[in-house]
């Protein structure tokens with residue numbers, strides 16, 4: 001039986017459960033459920049704090065889990081201190097970056113000005129490692145959350161925290177300084193070699209199928225044969241576009257997957273070239 005850890009709370013919780021549902025797994029009905037068994041897939045789901053998930057997976061108690069890349073790195077054992085969980089695949093949601101910020105007007109405008117300062121964070125391991133790598137000596141103040149308030153309350157001079165839209169930072173009178181320390185998103189974590197377990201390989205293919213269905217659309221169009229080569233160069237598809245003859249002589253029908261984000265640009269280009277009856281349909285599920 002496959003045992004999977006899923007975030008029980010926080011921003012990753014709902015999209016993680018949604019992705020598993022789209023991948024054909026049973027998910028919990030109530031947010032109070034801590035364990036769910038899916039008999040059809042012989043899989044058990046454990047709903048845990050994202051911060052703890054890589055710890056269970058590293059210990060081998062659970063096979064795989066969904067958490068943030070920042071959480072995986074924060075909770076990884078130090079070199080030689082036991083087995084670690086590793087990133088199996090990125091999942092395309094829960095994107096954020098881990099960044100320094102200082103109070104507007106504090107005069108702290110660059111990362112090197114953090115030397116000798118107090119920096120508040122909920123990710124002390126990540127921050128300490130980054131400070132060591134950058135050769136900056138500063139005091140790390142470990143907090144549990146709502147880190148943005150630490151400067152106003154006088155326990156820190158700057159923060160290093162998760163930023164998505166930047167709204168929380170701005171509301172606390174802070175501004176970003178320096179480059180991102182880390183780009184994070186939700187990831188599937190497992191033990192080294194987990195992909196060799198057939199049930200994990202199947203989970204991975206299913207999740208990949210959802211990612212593809214979200215990122216691509218199916219494009220169909222008709223085009224005169226004179227422009228077929230140029231049109232199919234715009235829509236090369238994955239393996240190659242499907243080209244079939246139309247009943248109307250000298251015309252072909254083309255079918256290819258294209259990136260959702262490029263759909264309108266590609267439709268414009270095809271139309272200008274002379275393609276007609278250009279149709280876009282969503283992909284419900286996929287196995288490439």
Ligand SMILES: Nc1ncnc2c1ncn2[C@@H]1O[C@H](COP(=O)(O)OP(=O)(O)OP(=O)(O)O)[C@@H](O)[C@H]1O
Pocket residue numbers: 009010011012050051067068069070071094095096144145162163164165184185
């Ligand atoms: N606003 C956000 N947008 C995208 N990802 C986020 C955001 N806030 C947090 N995350 C990501 O979610 C993961 C865990 O955050 P979450 O807030 O659920 O846990 P926590 O902060 O430890 O717990 P809590 O907020 O319940 O105290 C991390 O990987 C983090 O990068």
Ligand SMILES: O=P(O)(O)OC[C@H]1O[C@H](OP(=O)(O)OP(=O)(O)O)[C@H](O)[C@@H]1O
Pocket residue numbers: 010011144145146147148161162163164165166167168169
């Ligand atoms: O850039 P934004 O879009 O504003 O999002 C970033 C905020 O979201 C998270 O907070 P969360 O709600 O998890 O609270 P926490 O700080 O207590 O963890 C994170 O810790 C930031 O505070």
Ligand SMILES: [Mg+2]
Pocket residue numbers: 010145
């Ligand atoms: Mg949080």
